[in-house]
Amino acid sequence: MEERTTIGLAERRRRRGLHPAAWAQAVRDDVIRLVRGRFVVGNLAGARLKVRYQRSVLGFLWAVLTPMLMIAVLSIVFGYMLRREVDRFPVYLFSGLVPYQFFAGSLKSGGRSLVSGYRIMSRFRVQPFVLPLSEVLVNAFNLLLELLALLGMLVLAGSWFPVVAPKLSASIIVLPVGVILLFIFTLGIVLMCMTLVTYYRDVEHVIAVVTRALYFMTGIIIPPTLMGEADIFVYANPLWYHLQFFRGSLWQGTYRGAAAAVTWPDAQTWIIAVVSALASFTLGYVVYKKYEHEYVYRL
Amino acid sequence: MSIVCDTYEPATNGQAGIELAGVSLRFRRYADQTPSFRQTILNAVLRRNYSSASEFWLYRDLNLSIAHGERVGVIGRNGAGKTTLLKVILGIYTPTAGRVRVRGLIAPLIELTAGLNIELSGWENIFLMGSLLGLSTEQMKQRAGDILRFAELEDFAGMPMKYFSAGMKMRLVFSIATGVPNEIMLMDEVFAAGDAGFISKATDRMHELVDSSHIVVFASHNISLVKKLTTRVIWLERGRIVADGDPASICDDYLAHMAAEQGSRP
Numbered sequence: 001m002e003e004r005t006t007i008g009l010a011e012r013r014r015r016r017g018l019h020p021a022a023w024a025q026a027v028r029d030d031v032i033r034l035v036r037g038r039f040v041v042g043n044l045a046g047a048r049l050k051v052r053y054q055r056s057v058l059g060f061l062w063a064v065l066t067p068m069l070m071i072a073v074l075s076i077v078f079g080y081m082l083r084r085e086v087d088r089f090p091v092y093l094f095s096g097l098v099p100y101q102f103f104a105g106s107l108k109s110g111g112r113s114l115v116s117g118y119r120i121m122s123r124f125r126v127q128p129f130v131l132p133l134s135e136v137l138v139n140a141f142n143l144l145l146e147l148l149a150l151l152g153m154l155v156l157a158g159s160w161f162p163v164v165a166p167k168l169s170a171s172i173i174v175l176p177v178g179v180i181l182l183f184i185f186t187l188g189i190v191l192m193c194m195t196l197v198t199y200y201r202d203v204e205h206v207i208a209v210v211t212r213a214l215y216f217m218t219g220i221i222i223p224p225t226l227m228g229e230a231d232i233f234v235y236a237n238p239l240w241y242h243l244q245f246f247r248g249s250l251w252q253g254t255y256r257g258a259a260a261a262v263t264w265p266d267a268q269t270w271i272i273a274v275v276s277a278l279a280s281f282t283l284g285y286v287v288y289k290k291y292e293h294e295y296v297y298r299l
Numbered sequence: 300m301s302i303v304c305d306t307y308e309p310a311t312n313g314q315a316g317i318e319l320a321g322v323s324l325r326f327r328r329y330a331d332q333t334p335s336f337r338q339t340i341l342n343a344v345l346r347r348n349y350s351s352a353s354e355f356w357l358y359r360d361l362n363l364s365i366a367h368g369e370r371v372g373v374i375g376r377n378g379a380g381k382t383t384l385l386k387v388i389l390g391i392y393t394p395t396a397g398r399v400r401v402r403g404l405i406a407p408l409i410e411l412t413a414g415l416n417i418e419l420s421g422w423e424n425i426f427l428m429g430s431l432l433g434l435s436t437e438q439m440k441q442r443a444g445d446i447l448r449f450a451e452l453e454d455f456a457g458m459p460m461k462y463f464s465a466g467m468k469m470r471l472v473f474s475i476a477t478g479v480p481n482e483i484m485l486m487d488e489v490f491a492a493g494d495a496g497f498i499s500k501a502t503d504r505m506h507e508l509v510d511s512s513h514i515v516v517f518a519s520h521n522i523s524l525v526k527k528l529t530t531r532v533i534w535l536e537r538g539r540i541v542a543d544g545d546p547a548s549i550c551d552d553y554l555a556h557m558a559a560e561q562g563s564r565p
Contacts, residue, residue, distance in 0.1 A: 001313055001482065003402040005306045008322070010396035029307070039430035047427060051418040119413040124431040125390045125405075200336035293393035297327060 009293060026289060033127055040126055044134035049141060063142045064149040067098060078221050085226055088251065094150050095250035096220045096243050099178070102143040103186050103239060104211045110135040110190035111197045111207055118299040128295050129288065132190050140183055147175070150250060171249045171263055178245025181277045185242055188280030191288045198291075198298050218243050238276035241269045314367040315403035315482050315513035317388055322361040322397035324387065324538070327354050357383060357538040360397070365514055372529035372546060373518040374553055379535040381518035385409055385485045388516065403513055406432070406481030411472045417461040421452055421471055424460055428475045442478050449504075450474035451497065470497055477504050484512040488519055522550050 034041075053059045071094050079089040086092050113131040114121060121128065151172075196203045216222075217237040224231035224240075234240050244265055252263045265273075357380050365371055373381045386392050387399060389407050414431045415424050425446055429439035447453045450470040460468060509515050509528055519525050525532060525546065532549045534542040542549045 001315065001403055003306075003308045003400065004390065005308075006390055006393055006399040006401075007305060008394040008396040008398060010323075011398075029305075037430070037433070039426075039434070039436050042436075043427040043430045047416045047419055047423070050423070051416070120431065122386075122391060123410055123413040124407075125433070126431060200339065202335045202337055206336075296391060296393075 012293070030127065030129065034129065034133075037127060037130060040130050041134045041137065044130065045137045045141070048134065048138045052138075060145065063145045067094075067101065067146050068149065071097060074221065082222070082226075086223060091154070091251045092223070092247065093221065095246045096218060098143060098146045098150065099182055099243050099246045100215065100218055100220055100239070101146075102139050102182065103189075103242075104215070105142070106136045106139040106186045106190055107193055107207060107211055109139070110186075111193040112204060113190075114194055114198045114295055115201070115299060121296050121299055128292060129191075132194050133187070136183070136187050136190055139186075140179075143179065147179075154250070171252075173249075174245055174265060175249040178242065178249070178273075181245065181273050182242045185238070185273075185277040185280045188277070188282070188284030191281075191284030195287050195291050195295075198295050214239055238272055238280075241272040241276070244269045245273065316367060316400070317363070317365040317402075317483065317514060317516070318398075318400040319361055319363040319387070319394075320398045320400070322358055322363075322387065322394040322399060323356060324358045324361075324383065324392060325354055325356050325395040356395075358387075358394070359538070361538070361540065363533070363540070365516065367513050369531055370509060370515040370529045371517065372525035372532040372550075373516065373535060374520070374522065374525060374532060374550065375535035375541075376557075378537075380538040381535055382409065382487050384535070385487055385516060385518055388483075389485060401483070403482035404480065405483045405485060406476065406479055406512075407485045408476050409485060409487040411476050412468060415460060415468065415472065417463075418459055420457050420459055421447070421463070422456040424471065425475055428472070429479065432476070432479050434479055446471075446474045446478045449478065449500075466494070466497075473501055477501075477508055481508075481512055483514045484508055484516070486515065486517045486519075488521070522554060526550050 053062060058065065071090060074093055074097075075090040078093070082089055110132040113135045114128060117131040120126060120131070193203075193207055197207070214237065217233045218240050219227075219234050224234035227234065248263060248265045248269075373384060375381055383392065385407070386409070387394060388401060389405055389409070390399070390401070411428070414428045416427060419427065422443065425443050426436060426439050429442070430436070434442075447456055450467075450473070452467060452471055455463070455467065460471075463471070506528075509517075515528070517525065517528060529546050531544065532542075532546040533540055534549055534553050542552060
């Protein structure tokens with residue numbers, strides 16, 4: 001039998017001030033509760049995926065087919081325009097667009113996760129955290145499926161047409177690192193957006209516009225090298241450095257013929273990606289902890 | 300900014316208990332609008348202050364202590380704060396001020412259909428609901444068969460719940476909620492539905508649970524059922540405890556009060 005003491009909001013507010021020990025305990029408590037309640041996350045994310053794909057004939061294939069078709073369209077439109085400037089344009093496009101869509105999709109569904117999870121939040125004793133987390137996990141699942149599809153295509157194309165098509169190089173091993181960093185970065189941003197959307201519903205529209213702007217600020221279609229002075233917008237965007245891990249292993253890191261050209265993300269990319277991921281998650285978590293007990297009153 | 304953690308400690312004496320000390324709860328009413336950024340900016344620019352006008356205190360300095368073995372009925376008219384009291388005990392609403400201490404594992408029977416995902420099958424919903432109630436997949440695997448059998452839905456387990464009738468949904472939810480282990484039972488109205496056979500079966504199970512739980516808190520408008528099930532009754536009126544004690548006399552007072560009010564209406 002366990003004894004739980006819930007402390008009122010007034011007392012929580014009174015005890016402000018930076019106490020590392022209190023934060024350490026909070027993190028420990030949250031991790032323990034999350035591990036105990038991991039089934040909620042699994043079931044919520046699983047439910048999402050099942051509902052999305054179960055009842056269509058092609059099922060999970062759609063998760064891969066839609067972005068593929070989208071990329072086919074963009075490749076046809078822009079690939080011809082940029083054929084001299086960007087080597088293997090479809091690969092460039094895919095390796096940026098897929099992680100970007102993970103980020104944008106997570107922000108959209110994770111941002112409103114508490115609002116749409118109102119029925120759960122107001123009837124069951126669950127950590128609010130599990131709702132955004134399961135939304136981001138659903139998007140991460142899609143990301144992994146799409147990456148697998150791309151890898152499969154690269155390998156097939158590489159072995160069938162060794163002269164024209166690229167082959168994978170050793171730099172593929174930074175891809176999982178890129179996925180993990182992007183996941184942490186995204187989760188932090190989602191926690192902040194979720195708080196904003198819960199308190200001010202119309203921020204959702206602002207977020208949609210900002211994510212759209214980020215699309216152009218991450219060089220999805222036009223690489224910053226072709227942007228002239230406007231490239232500052234891309235280089236000032238932390239998301240660009242996260243996408244570089246994907247481009248590094250899938251686009252730059254691939255090679256034609258026999259010439260092995262293994263390229264690794266440079267020091268700047270590493271530093272900005274790691275620091276922005278940690279900063280984003282820390283800030284997101286602090287914001288979350290501040291409002292953790294008040295979300296339910298705002299739904 | 301620092302934070303204060305809720306504490307979780309093993310209870311030493313094995314006695315379940317609920318204690319509300321100086322609990323106040325403030326709600327914001329959004330009468331005709333959802334909170335918006337636009338509104339906040341406008342209020343700031345025009346120096347309007349709407350926020351305090353739309354707040355109201357449901358409980359002010361509420362003290363309540365429920366001991367091991369008590370079966371408590373909570374009565375009062377709609378909006379008196381009965382369901383919210385259960386949700387405060389459950390830990391959904393953190394009080395604005397005060398402390399809530401709960402010893403024991405809680406099984407909530409409050410508007411549980413909210414946890415269902417009607418796109419999923421009955422079988423999948425058993426696991427979803429189970430996890431929301433704090434059980435692991437392994438624990439639910441052991442119970443899923445019994446739950447379906449009790450709900451008499453074995454033949455429909457694989458069907459998406461959107462094709463279930465209202466009665467079938469209720470039966471499944473009832474079976475899940477009453478099929479998980481508990482020490483403290485929080486009940487909000489009796490939600491048994493279905494044919495006469497199921498109702499009598501559900502009522503039996505409800506009585507069994509009331510007998511086996513260490514503590515029962517039962518919010519209801521069904522005064523005769525409250526009288527029958529409980530050993531103590533709390534009468535709430537706008538978040539205040541009007542009376543607390545012997546079920547028979549308080550229930551009679553409450554009924555008399557309601558009747559008098561009814562009579563005084565033109």
